[in-house]
Amino acid sequence: MGLPASNRMSSPDPRRSSPVITETRYGTSMKFVINSDYARGREVQNRILDEVTRYKYNSDSVFAIKLALEEAFVNAIKHGNKLDPTKHVYVEALVGPSQTEIIIEDEGPGFERSSVPDPTAPENLEKCSGRGILLIESYMTSAAWSHNGRRLHMIKRND
Amino acid sequence: MSEQAPPVSVTEEKDIRIVEFTNNKILDEANIADIGATLNALIDERDQPRLVLDFSTVDHLSSAALGMLINANNRIKQRNGQLRLTNIKPQIFEVFRITKLDRLFRIYPTRAEALASMEH
Numbered sequence: 201m202g203l204p205a206s207n208r209m210s211s212p213d214p215r216r217s218s219p220v221i222t223e224t225r226y227g228t229s230m231k232f233v234i235n236s237d238y239a240r241g242r243e244v245q246n247r248i249l250d251e252v253t254r255y256k257y258n259s260d261s262v263f264a265i266k267l268a269l270e271e272a273f274v275n276a277i278k279h280g281n282k283l284d285p286t287k288h289v290y291v292e293a294l295v296g297p298s299q300t301e302i303i304i305e306d307e308g309p310g311f312e313r314s315s316v317p318d319p320t321a322p323e324n325l326e327k328c329s330g331r332g333i334l335l336i337e338s339y340m341t342s343a344a345w346s347h348n349g350r351r352l353h354m355i356k357r358n359d
Numbered sequence: 360m361s362e363q364a365p366p367v368s369v370t371e372e373k374d375i376r377i378v379e380f381t382n383n384k385i386l387d388e389a390n391i392a393d394i395g396a397t398l399n400a401l402i403d404e405r406d407q408p409r410l411v412l413d414f415s416t417v418d419h420l421s422s423a424a425l426g427m428l429i430n431a432n433n434r435i436k437q438r439n440g441q442l443r444l445t446n447i448k449p450q451i452f453e454v455f456r457i458t459k460l461d462r463l464f465r466i467y468p469t470r471a472e473a474l475a476s477m478e479h
Contacts, residue, residue: 238388263419263450270386270421320459326433328426331458335422338457 219247227255227296234289236281236306241273244291248302251295257358264339265300265356271332272304272352280306280350299341299357310348366393369401375409375477376401377470380416385424395427399434408440411473415446425460432464441465443473 220231228251234240245266252265273289281287287307294301319330336354337343343354370377378398385391402408412428428444435442444466447455455461467473 242387260450266419267421267454270419274388274421274423325459325463326429328429329422331422331425334458335454 219244224294227294230291230293230295232291234291235285236277236283236287236289237285238273238277241277241289245269245273248291248293248295248300251293252300255295255297255358257300261356261358265302268336268340268343268354268356269302271336272302272354275332275352276304276306276308279311280308282308297358299355301353301355303351303353305347305351308350310350311345312349313345365397366390367397372474374405375411375474377411377413377474379413383416383418385417385420385427388423391421391423391427394424395430398427398431402431402434402438402440405440406438408435408438409477410435410440411443411445411470411477413446413470414444414448414451417451418448420451420454422458425454425458429460429463441477443467443476445470445473 220229222229230248230251232244232247234244248269249262249266252262257265276289277283281289289307290303290305292303313333316333317324317330319325319327319334324330336352339356340354341357343352345352364381366381368379368381370379378401380394382390385394398410401410410431432442442465444464446469447466452461452466455464455466465473465476467476
C-alpha cells in the first residue's frame, strides 16, 4: 500500500490547509478544508490536478477536470459562501487511473438546480453569468448536487 | 502586485485594435477584472471601436472569462463598434460551442480573416 500520509506531503508551506492525502487501492485520496479564499482554492485545485497529471490523463480529461474544478470552487466560495472568510469549503477527491471523483461542499444557503435558467436560451445568451453549472455538467461524466445544492459530487472518467 | 505585466498586449492595424492575452489562462477573478477594465478603456476611447481578440495564447478560460467577453461585446455594440474573435484553439472553441456563444460572437479561424471581415 502507499506511503504514510506524512511522506506524501511534498510542500512544507504552512499556508496549505493541512490536507489528508493517502494512497488507496483505488488511487490517491485527498481531503481538504479551506476557508472561503480564492488563493486557497487555487492551491487545492492545483494539488488535485497534479495528481491527475501524475496518472497521465489525456489532454481532454485534464482540461475538463480543470474547468469543472474552477467553476465548482467559484460557485462554492462566491455564490455559496458569499466570500465569507468564516465559512469553509470541504473538498474530497479520489484520483485513480480510470476516473477522478470530486466532492465539494460549501456552507452557503444552497440552491435548487431546476431553478437555474438555461444560459443557452436566446434570451439569456447575452447575460454575463450563469454558465458554470452548464460547463460542469457538460465536461464531467456525471455531476449531481445534494444537501439542498450545497454539495456537488462529480466524476470524470479518463477514456 | 503593481509590478505585474499588463494582462493584454495591443497592436493596431489601420484603426483596428488587435488584442492578445498575456497569460495562457483566463481564470483568476483579478486577471479577468484586469482584462475587462483594459478592454473597456480601449472600447471607450473611440466612436465605433473595432477590436480583434486573438486567442492564440489561451489554453484555459472559465465562465467568468466568458462573462467578461460578453460584457465587452455589449459595450462595443452600444457604441456601434465591431468585435471579432480569432485563433481559438479547439478545446477553447468547444467551450464557446457548449455555451452557444459561438452564435453570439463572430469567430474567424485566422487573424487575416477576422480583419478582412471588418466593415468600414
